[in-house]
Amino acid sequence: MPTILAYVAVQNGSPSRGSLEVLSRARQIAENQGAICAACVLTADASSVVGELGRYGAQKVYAVNNPVFRQHINAPVLAALEAMIGHAQPSLVVFPSSEGVKDVLGALAVRTGASVLPDVASFEMKDGAVEALRPVMAAKFMARTRAEGALVLVSVRAGSYEATESPAEATIEEIPFSFDQSALRQTLREIVGSTAGAIDLADAQVVIAAGRGVKDEAGKQLVEELAEVLGAGIGSSRAVVESGMFPATAQIGQTGKVVSPDLYIGVGISGAIQHVAGMSNSRTIVAINTNPDAPIFDVATYGIVGDLYKVLPILIEEIKKKKTVAT
Amino acid sequence: MKFCVCIKQVPDVTAPIQIRDGALSMDAGRVVLNAYDASAVEEALVLTEATDDEVDVVLIGPDRATETIRKALAMGAARGTHLVVPESTELDSAAVSKILADRFEGHSYDVILTGKQAQDTDAGLGGGMLAERLGLPFATNAVGLAIEGNQLIVTRQGDTGQEILAIPTPCLVTCSNDMNNPRIPNLKGVMGAKKKPVDSAPLADIPSAAVRVLGFESLPTRSPGRFIEGETAEQVAELVGLLELS
Numbered sequence A: 001m002p003t004i005l006a007y008v009a010v011q012n013g014s015p016s017r018g019s020l021e022v023l024s025r026a027r028q029i030a031e032n033q034g035a036i037c038a039a040c041v042l043t044a045d046a047s048s049v050v051g052e053l054g055r056y057g058a059q060k061v062y063a064v065n066n067p068v069f070r071q072h073i074n075a076p077v078l079a080a081l082e083a084m085i086g087h088a089q090p091s092l093v094v095f096p097s098s099e100g101v102k103d104v105l106g107a108l109a110v111r112t113g114a115s116v117l118p119d120v121a122s123f124e125m126k127d128g129a130v131e132a133l134r135p136v137m138a139a140k141f142m143a144r145t146r147a148e149g150a151l152v153l154v155s156v157r158a159g160s161y162e163a164t165e166s167p168a169e170a171t172i173e174e175i176p177f178s179f180d181q182s183a184l185r186q187t188l189r190e191i192v193g194s195t196a197g198a199i200d201l202a203d204a205q206v207v208i209a210a211g212r213g214v215k216d217e218a219g220k221q222l223v224e225e226l227a228e229v230l231g232a233g234i235g236s237s238r239a240v241v242e243s244g245m246f247p248a249t250a251q252i253g254q255t256g257k258v259v260s261p262d263l264y265i266g267v268g269i270s271g272a273i274q275h276v277a278g279m280s281n282s283r284t285i286v287a288i289n290t291n292p293d294a295p296i297f298d299v300a301t302y303g304i305v306g307d308l309y310k311v312l313p314i315l316i317e318e319i320k321k322k323k324t325v326a327t
Numbered sequence B: 001m002k003f004c005v006c007i008k009q010v011p012d013v014t015a016p017i018q019i020r021d022g023a024l025s026m027d028a029g030r031v032v033l034n035a036y037d038a039s040a041v042e043e044a045l046v047l048t049e050a051t052d053d054e055v056d057v058v059l060i061g062p063d064r065a066t067e068t069i070r071k072a073l074a075m076g077a078a079r080g081t082h083l084v085v086p087e088s089t090e091l092d093s094a095a096v097s098k099i100l101a102d103r104f105e106g107h108s109y110d111v112i113l114t115g116k117q118a119q120d121t122d123a124g125l126g127g128g129m130l131a132e133r134l135g136l137p138f139a140t141n142a143v144g145l146a147i148e149g150n151q152l153i154v155t156r157q158g159d160t161g162q163e164i165l166a167i168p169t170p171c172l173v174t175c176s177n178d179m180n181n182p183r184i185p186n187l188k189g190v191m192g193a194k195k196k197p198v199d200s201a202p203l204a205d206i207p208s209a210a211v212r213v214l215g216f217e218s219l220p221t222r223s224p225g226r227f228i229e230g231e232t233a234e235q236v237a238e239l240v241g242l243l244e245l246s
């Protein structure tokens, strides 16, 4: 039986939301094709995630356990994925489109002789090939693309599919793997500005995104307070990353991250095409901006023309009130 | 260190571009140097400023793309290679990286830079594919570069933080536009660029693309939104009422 493999990224001991989304999609395709749905993980210890992967439909979990995967370094990840593909012989491998995956996808395709469809919004098997819709030109258009070949790699944008449970009895199979440190060829010196512990933007159900309209520390504090009362992740435009007010990990857009939360609130963001490329798939979009002609209002579900310094304090209080009533 | 930057001419994504019969119609469009590649050129120029080293650029594209090579030369690159393909040749990242890998055979660059992605394809594959074909260590999505002895110190934007890596040369790095603000060529640069060498030749073997674009479509439209009117307090109260907060 052919195998469809879903790559699962493990963060802080559990599968990322994007990974469960691609696993759910892989399962649907496997069902249609009469194939086995398998997951693959590279971690220090895979045993803790097997149960959860089974709940989302993985019939098999291929694991490479090695402490080298505590941090992302591309050479061992590539070697492990190559070993994994060699062992599982899948016809299709589906990845969540994270920075870690983007780092290795091109090289992996060359190494395994695969065709590759990166950063797709949807994909399906059609006449023995894989067809996908890919946002192109800063997500201004969709390109319908088709990849042929015995092995196709697909990476999927966050939020393109829903993570749905469909319990299977997952068995774990460990792939033998050793990695010669001297073959690393590059060393990771440190990780700075790590948001460990904070709500990961890509996983957040609510995102507050700040733009150049947030002019000072007082404005930043309002954004942080709003995020706190909503349990939201904090995102930003490029302008305020450039100014140093927000970390680069917060950047949403063509250069930054793709987010698709249930609720996105853009504060003082104009809505440049390169920013909208990273958030237009959010379920509900709220925009707060002084300029009624700001392009962000073209994609907003609800728009408030107003000064964020006046709107946010009231919004924070009103949400607090609503939350206390609800609990 | 000797640098070579792979550059692409792309349509300006902010220009009015429309779909006609499933194809993109660029009538009103402008073409530009891919912004990520411009950042790569800028970084190479900054890193070689203190030395006598020169920066080369290489581009695969139709005749009209010479203009984009001249742009990089006007910024300060020393020489360009133009691998000419017929207008509207379909090349995927795999084909591009194959052509470039052949081209780099027999050259001895210390550092090859590419953009993290082309602004038109948004694929982000070319750099990693080229590194793999050349057997080079590589890093992607770099937001900072420095030279330390015979290695490069790369700051790359990862999922949860910035990863600082040391990579021995020769190597390949793909660049983010968060790395720098590319210089705008001055008049002297533009005039000087006209005299700089561009080695231009038609490409003999054009690899076929394994991934084909069948056509272009508009984005699924969002249901139209609306403004919330009134005084600030009224606007906020209405908004909070509309949001399903858990």
Ligand SMILES: Cc1cc2nc3c(=O)[nH]c(=O)nc-3n(C[C@H](O)[C@H](O)[C@H](O)COP(=O)(O)OP(=O)(O)OC[C@H]3O[C@@H](n4cnc5c(N)ncnc54)[C@H](O)[C@@H]3O)c2cc1C
Pocket: A210, A211, A212, A213, A214, A236, A237, A238, A239, A240, A251, A252, A253, A254, A255, A256, A257, A267, A268, A269, A270, A271, A272, A273, A274, A275, A278, A288, A289, A290, A291, A294, A306, A307, A308, A309, B035, B036, B119, B177
């Ligand atoms: C290749 C490339 C890639 C890029 N990638 C990204 C990316 O990934 N992400 C990204 O965000 N950008 C990206 N950009 C940059 C993008 O083009 C814009 O420059 C940027 O998004 C603008 O940020 P902004 O909306 O915060 O600032 P501005 O465009 O300056 O907008 C600020 C807005 O705040 C409003 N405002 C001002 N004061 C207030 C107030 N008191 N209350 C409420 N509103 C107020 C103004 O009306 C204005 O609309 C990219 C650009 C290029 C060329």
Ligand SMILES: Nc1ncnc2c1ncn2[C@@H]1O[C@H](COP(=O)(O)O)[C@@H](O)[C@H]1O
Pocket: B006, B007, B008, B009, B034, B036, B037, B058, B059, B060, B061, B093, B096, B113, B114, B115, B116, B117, B118, B119, B121, B122, B123, B124, B125, B126, B127
């Ligand atoms: N036609 C081309 N000529 C030269 N370099 C290219 C070309 N196409 C892509 N590249 C390089 O490959 C990078 C990634 O492209 P892509 O995989 O299409 O996102 C670009 O930023 C360029 O540096």
